[in-house]
Amino acid sequence: MPLEVASNSKPRQLRAGMVGLGMIFDETYRPFFERAHAESIYDKRFGVLDVPLTAVASRTGSRAEKYRQSAGDKISPFVSFSGDDSIQQLVASDVDFVCIATPDNRHFSAAKAALLAGKHIIIEKPSVLSLSELDELTQLAGRKKLLAKVVYHKLLDPDHKKLRTLVSDQVLSHVNNGYCSLLEPKSISGGQFAEWITGRNPGTYVAVHYIKLIDFTFGGRLKTITATGQRGLVGPQDGPTWDSCQMRMIYEYASGREAAFDIHTSWVTPDNFPGYVEQEVQFRFDNGIWNGHSRKRGVECTVEGRTPFTLKTTMNNHYNGTFLEPWGERSQRGYGIEVLERFVREVAFVELGGAASEREHRFQSTRNLTYNDLGADRQTVAAVQGLEAILDRQYRGQPDCVVRVNDAAGGLVLYRPGAAEPEVLYGPAV
Ligand SMILES: NC(=O)c1ccc[n+]([C@@H]2O[C@H](COP(=O)([O-])OP(=O)(O)OC[C@H]3O[C@@H](n4cnc5c(N)ncnc54)[C@H](O)[C@@H]3O)[C@@H](O)[C@H]2O)c1
Numbered sequence: 001m002p003l004e005v006a007s008n009s010k011p012r013q014l015r016a017g018m019v020g021l022g023m024i025f026d027e028t029y030r031p032f033f034e035r036a037h038a039e040s041i042y043d044k045r046f047g048v049l050d051v052p053l054t055a056v057a058s059r060t061g062s063r064a065e066k067y068r069q070s071a072g073d074k075i076s077p078f079v080s081f082s083g084d085d086s087i088q089q090l091v092a093s094d095v096d097f098v099c100i101a102t103p104d105n106r107h108f109s110a111a112k113a114a115l116l117a118g119k120h121i122i123i124e125k126p127s128v129l130s131l132s133e134l135d136e137l138t139q140l141a142g143r144k145k146l147l148a149k150v151v152y153h154k155l156l157d158p159d160h161k162k163l164r165t166l167v168s169d170q171v172l173s174h175v176n177n178g179y180c181s182l183l184e185p186k187s188i189s190g191g192q193f194a195e196w197i198t199g200r201n202p203g204t205y206v207a208v209h210y211i212k213l214i215d216f217t218f219g220g221r222l223k224t225i226t227a228t229g230q231r232g233l234v235g236p237q238d239g240p241t242w243d244s245c246q247m248r249m250i251y252e253y254a255s256g257r258e259a260a261f262d263i264h265t266s267w268v269t270p271d272n273f274p275g276y277v278e279q280e281v282q283f284r285f286d287n288g289i290w291n292g293h294s295r296k297r298g299v300e301c302t303v304e305g306r307t308p309f310t311l312k313t314t315m316n317n318h319y320n321g322t323f324l325e326p327w328g329e330r331s332q333r334g335y336g337i338e339v340l341e342r343f344v345r346e347v348a349f350v351e352l353g354g355a356a357s358e359r360e361h362r363f364q365s366t367r368n369l370t371y372n373d374l375g376a377d378r379q380t381v382a383a384v385q386g387l388e389a390i391l392d393r394q395y396r397g398q399p400d401c402v403v404r405v406n407d408a409a410g411g412l413v414l415y416r417p418g419a420a421e422p423e424v425l426y427g428p429a430v
Pocket of ligand 1: 019020021022023024025057058059060063086087101102103104106124125126151153192193205
């Protein structure tokens with residue numbers, strides 16, 4: 001991507017493309033782009049940076065038009081592409097990076113098209129659903145010297161940052177086991193996601209937040225994945241669409257000791273549940289316990305006729321809260337938005353943060369950031385692929401399969417009770 005070398009004196013520009021204008025666009029990307037439009041971004045390494053959203057792609061284009069009307073001058077003028085070749089049209093436009101927020105099983109094709117067209121990418125979690133897809137994207141990004149990143153905003157949650165700090169500083173020593181749960185209301189699975197939910201499960205969609213948190217915070221080597229789930233509410237009880245699921249991952253650490261983690265997820269919790277979205281973790285160490293409850297950070301608010309539907313009872317004001325600032329401004333801020341700004345700063349650093357002759361160095365150092373680089377997502381994608389394979393076999397009448405990672409038969413290997421031969425899901429080492 002031939003961009004000018006930085007001089008800190010005049011505003012620079014990185015043009016953004018957005019694929020998918022659904023719930024997550026509205027919660028995090030929209031406020032990010034609106035703030036960047038109003039205030040720009042500054043960093044002494046690349047100066048003042050404008051980040052106009054210049055193109056969007058979606059299935060029908062209707063949400064783009066609605067957004068154009070409602071946003072007015074809060075956002076720069078943008079082109080809206082819709083229909084079957086909307087992504088191809090978007091990546092052929094003059095954007096510098098592409099944000100991908102389509103349903104989970106439609107990330108890969110959009111990401112590949114963007115990289116082939118020479119654009120940096122950031123993908124909503126889970127990055128992709130298989131290790132072979134991950135290989136293709138990381139190799140492509142490496143060859144083209146482009147950033148390929150994934151959004152795991154929970155790693156930027158101050159509570160999770162504190163957990164990782166205590167682990168890294170060895171205040172908390174050796175995790176033995178733990179559990180995480182994330183429960184979403186029925187309105188999510190029955191309304192917003194109805195178009196694409198057939199054949200999907202809430203584990204891939206949200207357990208992946210915690211798979212990554214565990215992988216990134218504690219390190220170690222993923223060894224085993226088991227899972228089960230329930231059906232009958234979102235779809236038929238013998239169909240491929242899951243109401244809730246429970247997975248277990250076993251890790252081994254350099255010491256040879258193991259840890260087990262259970263992750264429970266659902267998208268059929270009653271809509272009037274006070275938490276609306278309920279998130280809880282507990283990790284037990286040799287010398288301590290970490291209990292986290294993201295919706296019980298101290299606030300409980302009831303408003304007649306509004307909570308918990310249009311206003312949450314136990315609100316998370318850290319993720320992307322809307323505020324009246326003490327100085328009179330209205331704002332929307334939080335770690336869900338901060339994570340996107342960080343990515344844009346990383347792209348700006350690579351492209352505009354110094355001499356062109358040193359771009360390779362800047363590129364490699366940015367690629368080494370394991371919290372968001374696709375290259376560091378291998379164990380997380382392995383866990384997701386294992387989960388999906390186990391649920392798929394259960395749907396086909398073969399319950400209780402186990403997936404092992406890096407054993408004698410291959411990188412990701414599925415064992416079915418009673419079957420003599422294992423099924424290799426991915427041959428190379430994970
Ligand atoms: N980080 C988080 O906490 C978080 C929260 C919600 C969703 N997500 C992730 O974001 C992604 C999108 O989820 P959502 O909740 O916004 O979904 P959504 O159903 O609300 O929106 C999906 C959007 O993708 C568009 N789309 C679908 N297929 C397309 C295609 N082939 N070409 C172009 N556009 C297409 C739709 O038009 C729609 O605008 C998912 O990967 C999800 O896992 C992340």
